Amino acid sequence: MTGVKMSDLEAVSVDHQFQQKHLLGLSDYSKEDILYVLEQARSFREILDRPVPKVPTLRDKTIVNLFYENSTRTRLSFELAQKRMGADVVNFSAGTSSTQKGESLKDTIRNISSMKIDMVVVRHESPGVPYFLTRQVDAAIINAGDGAHEHPTQALLDMFTMKQIYPDLTGRKIAIIGDISHSRVVRSNVLGLKKVGADVLLCGPRTMMPAYANALGVNVSYNLEETLGWCDIAMALRIQLERQGESAGLFPSIREYHENFGIKMTHLDKYPDFTVMHPGPINRGVEMESDVADSDRAVILNQVTNGVAVRMAILYLLSGGIRQG
Ligand code: NCD
Numbered sequence: 001m002t003g004v005k006m007s008d009l010e011a012v013s014v015d016h017q018f019q020q021k022h023l024l025g026l027s028d029y030s031k032e033d034i035l036y037v038l039e040q041a042r043s044f045r046e047i048l049d050r051p052v053p054k055v056p057t058l059r060d061k062t063i064v065n066l067f068y069e070n071s072t073r074t075r076l077s078f079e080l081a082q083k084r085m086g087a088d089v090v091n092f093s094a095g096t097s098s099t100q101k102g103e104s105l106k107d108t109i110r111n112i113s114s115m116k117i118d119m120v121v122v123r124h125e126s127p128g129v130p131y132f133l134t135r136q137v138d139a140a141i142i143n144a145g146d147g148a149h150e151h152p153t154q155a156l157l158d159m160f161t162m163k164q165i166y167p168d169l170t171g172r173k174i175a176i177i178g179d180i181s182h183s184r185v186v187r188s189n190v191l192g193l194k195k196v197g198a199d200v201l202l203c204g205p206r207t208m209m210p211a212y213a214n215a216l217g218v219n220v221s222y223n224l225e226e227t228l229g230w231c232d233i234a235m236a237l238r239i240q241l242e243r244q245g246e247s248a249g250l251f252p253s254i255r256e257y258h259e260n261f262g263i264k265m266t267h268l269d270k271y272p273d274f275t276v277m278h279p280g281p282i283n284r285g286v287e288m289e290s291d292v293a294d295s296d297r298a299v300i301l302n303q304v305t306n307g308v309a310v311r312m313a314i315l316y317l318l319s320g321g322i323r324q325g
Helices: 006-011 031-048 073-084 105-113 129-136 152-165 184-195 224-230 241-247 254-261 265-270 300-318
Strands: 062-067 088-093 119-124 140-146 173-177 199-203 219-221 233-236 275-277
Touching: 031 152, 031 184, 031 300, 062 073, 062 105, 073 088, 073 119, 073 140, 073 152, 073 300, 088 105, 105 119, 105 129, 119 129, 129 140, 140 152, 140 300, 152 184, 152 233, 152 275, 152 300, 173 184, 173 224, 184 199, 199 224, 219 224, 224 265, 275 300
Parallel strands: 062 088, 062 119, 119 140, 173 199, 173 233, 199 219, 233 275
Antiparallel strands: none
16 A cells, blocks of 8 residues: 555644644744644654555645755755655755856746645755745745745754653753854744743854844854853854855864764763764864764764655645545
């Protein structure tokens, strides 16, 4: 038998009216919305462990993946989630499309839209593009990363992974370390984690700490040792050289960055309680020593697996959460 009965998806019993039409960012989602998505993701995570990890939930849906920026993990993860749910999938990458011929985003999306699309997953270097698309097409829009603004499915999969370790995130100490200013992963995580009551600390060089950090209602530290001694979870971020632009040179050298902010095996021994996370792609030897990434203290590959489940849950909910029974 392929697939599972729709009733398998009824296991989720959180009482909540999920009424979102899009996923533009976690700023628009309430605590209840977030916990509801994560609950739904649990049943999809179980499906992924089955011999035939497929459900026919999106059999009659057509989804376009619109990627204007490089991506490996996120694009593959969305595509896998869509295929595991039986959707018809169309992939668009800026590098191989008419964008190269000067077509505007608006024209591209209008053309795609006239092909009758139910959902659009979009990644773009400009903040606000997912919102712009909601004004152009009558499809559910999912933000897969817009510039340095938000990356909501990444934060949801990060929170899902944290909840596997600590089912209740209330009061949990979560440190996010690295290039805070240029990270959309941080913004979405801070919004989501604060809504569920976690205690968030941002750590990095002063030159990579935005002036508004304190206004986000989080703690700020410039000291890695202090941070690792405090936290339950340490999430390291990639240095976003491609986003630093004219402000390049925010730290003297990669070696010095690693010296001051890289997580090392000695830290794992010294502070035995924290778990290591990273959204990927990792620069081994920069954000952390290679052995740290491969150690049993790291849940980085779990994050990747959980990403498929979380994206299945979002696709399911935004497709109308077709339920039976
Ligand atoms: C992140 C992104 O694209 O924002 N990666 C990802 O989606 N897994 C983080 C990064 O690029 O460093």
